[in-house]
Amino acid sequence: MSADAAGPHPPLVRPSLVGVALAFASISSTSFGGGQKASIRRQVVSRGWMDQEVFMDGLELAQVLPGPNILNLAIYCGQKARGLPGAAAAFLGASIPPFIIILIAGALYFKFASNPYVHGGLRGCAVGALGLTLGNALELSWDERTDWVRIALLVSTAVVVSVLKMPLLLVLVVFGGIGVAHEYLRSRRKPKASQ
Amino acid sequence: MNPTLTTALHILWTFSQLSVLGFGGGKGIIPQMHRDVVVTYTWVTNDQFTQFYTIGKLVPGPTTIFAALIGYAAMPSQPLLGASIAAIGMFVPSSAIMVVVDLLWERFSASPWRPIISHGLAPAIVGLVWASVWTISHGTPSGIVPYAVTAIVAVLMLRTSLSAPLLIVLSGVVGIIALR
Numbered sequence: 001m002s003a004d005a006a007g008p009h010p011p012l013v014r015p016s017l018v019g020v021a022l023a024f025a026s027i028s029s030t031s032f033g034g035g036q037k038a039s040i041r042r043q044v045v046s047r048g049w050m051d052q053e054v055f056m057d058g059l060e061l062a063q064v065l066p067g068p069n070i071l072n073l074a075i076y077c078g079q080k081a082r083g084l085p086g087a088a089a090a091f092l093g094a095s096i097p098p099f100i101i102i103l104i105a106g107a108l109y110f111k112f113a114s115n116p117y118v119h120g121g122l123r124g125c126a127v128g129a130l131g132l133t134l135g136n137a138l139e140l141s142w143d144e145r146t147d148w149v150r151i152a153l154l155v156s157t158a159v160v161v162s163v164l165k166m167p168l169l170l171v172l173v174v175f176g177g178i179g180v181a182h183e184y185l186r187s188r189r190k191p192k193a194s195q
Numbered sequence: 196m197n198p199t200l201t202t203a204l205h206i207l208w209t210f211s212q213l214s215v216l217g218f219g220g221g222k223g224i225i226p227q228m229h230r231d232v233v234v235t236y237t238w239v240t241n242d243q244f245t246q247f248y249t250i251g252k253l254v255p256g257p258t259t260i261f262a263a264l265i266g267y268a269a270m271p272s273q274p275l276l277g278a279s280i281a282a283i284g285m286f287v288p289s290s291a292i293m294v295v296v297d298l299l300w301e302r303f304s305a306s307p308w309r310p311i312i313s314h315g316l317a318p319a320i321v322g323l324v325w326a327s328v329w330t331i332s333h334g335t336p337s338g339i340v341p342y343a344v345t346a347i348v349a350v351l352m353l354r355t356s357l358s359a360p361l362l363i364v365l366s367g368v369v370g371i372i373a374l375r
Contacts, residue, residue: 028256032360057300064313065296066217067289068257075293087294091286098256099263099282105250106264106278113246116375122246124370127341128363129249130331131348136222137328139353140321150318157322161226162329168216168227171319176218180315187311 013048020086021093024074029097036070040077049081071095149182199273203280205236206266210284213262217289218316221259223323228262229330238269245334253363259285340373 015023027039037059045055058080062072071094078090112118144150157175160166209231213224225248232238239247244265251261266281267274335341348362 030255032255032358058297060309060313061296061300062293063220064309065289065293066215067221067286067293068217068259069220071257071286071290072293075290076297079294079297084294087290087297091290095256095260095282095286098254098260099278101254101256102250102260102263103267103275103278105254106247106267106274109246109250109264110267117371120373120375121367121371122249123336123341123374124344125253125363125367126242126245126249126331126335127344127370127374128348128366129245129252130328130335131345131366132252132352132359132362133324133328133331134345135349135352137321137324138349140317140324144318144321153318154322154325157319158325158329161323161326165230168213168224168323171323172216172218172223172316175319175322176316179318180312183311183315187307 011048012050015047015049015081017082017085017089020078020082021089024078024090024093025097028070028074028094029101037073040070040073044077044081049077054080150179153179153182199270202270203276206238206269206277206280207284209236210262210266210281211288213259214285214288215292217259219320219323221257221289222327223320224259225327226323226330228265229333232265232269236269239265241334243268243334245331248331249363253360257286336374340369344369 023043024040027036027043031039041055044050045052055077058073058076062069062076065072071091074090074094075087078093079087082089109122113122141154144154153175157171160175161168161171209228213228213231216227217224229244233241233244247261247264247268248258250264251258254260260282262281262285263278266277266279268277269281270277335345344366348366351357351362352359
């Protein structure tokens with residue numbers, strides 16, 4: 001653990017477990033999408049739970065591993081601040097409020113979905129969510145445009161999943177595996193490669 | 196075996212598998228989740244799947260929390276139990292991986308494999324996001340108005356700073372007027 005208070009940073013603060021849970025509960029119940037990473041950074045770095053470098057390591061790890069980035073990051077911060085109990089407190093704080101909110105939304109859904117106005121509204125909302133997913137796909141694809149191997153992997157993944165219904169595990173092993181191998185060879189060819 | 200217990204175990208197993216395969220923040224699991232819960236187990240319809248996904252995007256927190264709504268629908272006699280099991284399956288396995296890897300982190304620190312893995316997996320994840328567009332579209336209405344709204348929302352998302360929930364709500368207003 002990085003508990004060296006002798007460095008240029010102010011001494012680290014050790015939050016209570018309830019404090020950890022409440023901090024992530026307030027972030028997870030009020031913020032959406034990308035804004036959450038900034039909220040978590042403010043929470044943990046500004047309050048001195050850990051220094052910036054440790055936080056940035058966690059952000060990278062949270063994005064590489066499976067699972068929602070925000071939840072992974074919350075668990076990492078809880079664990080760095082208070083060990084395993086801290087990780088558990090962060091998990092509960094970050095997941096219980098969204099769970100309760102979606103249960104309320106679900107109860108309302110099952111009660112009112114057959115009302116024609118609600119039905120129309122939901123169909124409209126679904127079209128909006130489709131548009132967001134399409135925008136997300138376009139945005140992510142733009143980042144891949146410079147490399148023909150990556151474009152070919154992207155297109156073939158989309159086709160085998162949509163048309164041939166290839167299972168997710170196989171997709172990750174085959175197309176993810178080829179992507180990782182390609183990236184590995186590229187990084188060996190030019191050791192100072194981008195990223 | 197007791198049918199409630201059987202369903203509960205199927206929910207737990209289905210979402211646990213999706214949880215550990217949820218690379219890229221879980222963006223890539225939508226097509227497989229659809230195949231499991233709509234096609235294989237028929238817990239929800241195409242329209243419900245898309246609408247639950249939409250609600251997941253509308254509320255704060257991770258989108259994949261909409262797994263709870265699928266669990267809710269899968270166990271009509273005990274919806275809270277179904278929702279809880281689905282949420283546990285969706286979030287506990289990936290969280291456990293995070294905890295364990297972080298415990299080993301000091302040894303992995305500065306590993307050259309981290310950028311290679313995350314950058315290498317990206318094309319497959321983006322392909323899966325395109326497949327998700329296809330999957331989600333199974334539960335949306337067809338016609339000039341929905342297609343136009345889809346395109347406009349995509350452009351507004353890319354070109355403006357309007358938030359995702361706001362864009363969904365605005366689309367809902369169009370729906371109340373034009374998609375009843």
